[in-house]
Amino acid sequence: MAGDPAVVDEVVAAARAESAEVARLPPAENRRHVEVMLAAGLAAFVRPGQPGDPERGPERGPELGPDSGPEIHPQVRPDVDPDFEAAALLGADRAAQGVPITALLRGVQAGRSRAVQIAMERARAAGVPAELMLEVLLESDRYTGALEIHVITGYHDAELELARTARDARTQVLRRLLLDDARTLTADELAETGLQPHGQYHCVVSDVTDPLRARAMERQLATNPGLFGLVDGKLTGIAGRLPASGPPDAQALVVVAPQAPLDRIRPLYALCLNALGAAEELGLRGLHHVTDLAGQSALSTQPAMADLLSRTLLGALDPADSFHRQLAATVLAYLDHGQRFDRTATALHVHPNTIRYRLTRFEETVGTSLEAVTVESRAAVMDTLHWWWALRTWLGPP
Structure with missing residues (x-):
């Protein structure tokens, strides 16, 4: 059957009729895969040297006729593991060609059904017993089920590889844009990424x-x-x-x-x-x-300056003293909330008088007044920045 052009044509026609996406491919492309898959499938049921073995050549003679096909042995289960490479390659090729997996499987199943139908017709014509035909049919059904699995596996493996390759190419363009000179990218390279x-x-x-x-x-x-x-x-x-x-x-x-x-x-x-x-x-x-x-x-780009400023303004504070840390956190919150006692108190869930008390104790501890940060002037803005930066550095990450 694998070497019979008429059989190949019928299987191809069945696949193309069932799947419009498969039919859009060139007929020669369909034939290429059908021929290989038929040969691989039939080889699983043909013993070396028996009629139907490609190495033996066509069978001829008065008792056999011009092309009798393979002898069906009572032991129909293959002696060797079937070769599913052709099925995996079919799946991979169709993935690369953009044929949806559902459309591919419709074509595969239609072609498989037609191939089985032709095989049964020829077996009946050759006088093969019905019991043996049933055994062959059941075994071939197991084989074609495994074949479909390999088609799907080949398809998905190719999809992943294509996605990885495309993703890698896109990532390389992105890295060149961000780390190198965007002017080195051509219009075509950019167009491929959209x-x-x-x-x-x-x-x-x-x-x-x-x-x-x-x-x-x-x-x-x-x-x-x-x-x-x-x-x-x-x-x-x-x-x-x-x-x-x-x-x-x-x-x-x-x-x-x-x-x-x-x-x-x-x-x-x-x-x-x-x-x-x-x-x-x-x-x-x-x-x-x-x-x-x-x-x-x-x-954040000046950590050395931040450390120096922190030691200069807050040298009297002890990082291990929880009360000192509370004072520093209160002053930082005060600066973050526009030097407003009411807003700071709300943020810290305390009374405004508590904020006033803590600011006073802070000034006593560090030996410097915070009055300058409340004055509306350019110098006050810079003083506020210095205190905020020093406090943030001294307290560390939140």
Whole structure:
């Protein structure tokens, strides 16, 4: 049967009639796989040297006729493990060609049914006993079931490989945009990722490093056009627009920059990375604009200055003293709430007079008055910044 062009044609026709997607492929492509799969399937039931063995050649003679086909042995179960390589290759090829798996299986099942029908017709014509035909049919059904599994496996393996290859290529483009010179990318390379050479994009950096979490969050953050991947170990990307809501992962921290052309994304990425580190030190979660973290990220680049300022202004405080830590935390909250006693008291769940008392004790302990931070002047702004920076450094991460 495998070498009979008429059989191959009928099996191909059945597959193409059942699946429009398979029918869109060139007929020669369908024939190629049908011929190989028929040969592999029949070989599982033909013993070496018996009629039907391809190595033996066509059977001829007055008692056999021009093409009698393989002898059906009473022991119909194959002596050797069937070769399913052709089935796996069929699945892989159709995945690469973009044929949906459901359409592929419709074609495979239609072709299989027609091949079995032809085999039964020829067996009856040759006088094969019904009992033996049933045994062969049951065994071939087991074989074709395994064949379909290998088609599916080959398809999914190829899908994963294609996705990995495409994803790797997209990630490499993203890394070149963020770490190298965007001008080295050609228009074709950008087009393959869906990016527009003259488009405007947000740079997006997160603290997510786990690949599974990254995939889940990427589905919400990624837009068309957009490009995401793991860069420097973190889920990072560029997006044409931002999602209406925050990241789906409540524990994730995401920093975004304003829209900019591709050739300005690289410096924005550096700013976002720095801001992300500052936001992590503050214990922040959710989505934040890089400009909202400008002060913290700028100060975080000067740890030596922060340490020097902390020792200069707060040298009298003992980090191991819980009361001293309470005083420092109160002053920091006071600065964070606009030097307002009422707002600070509400935030700390105490009476405003308690805030006044703690500020007085703080001034006594460090030997410096905080009066300068309440004056509306440029000097007061800088004094406030110095105290805030020193207190934040001295207290450490929240």
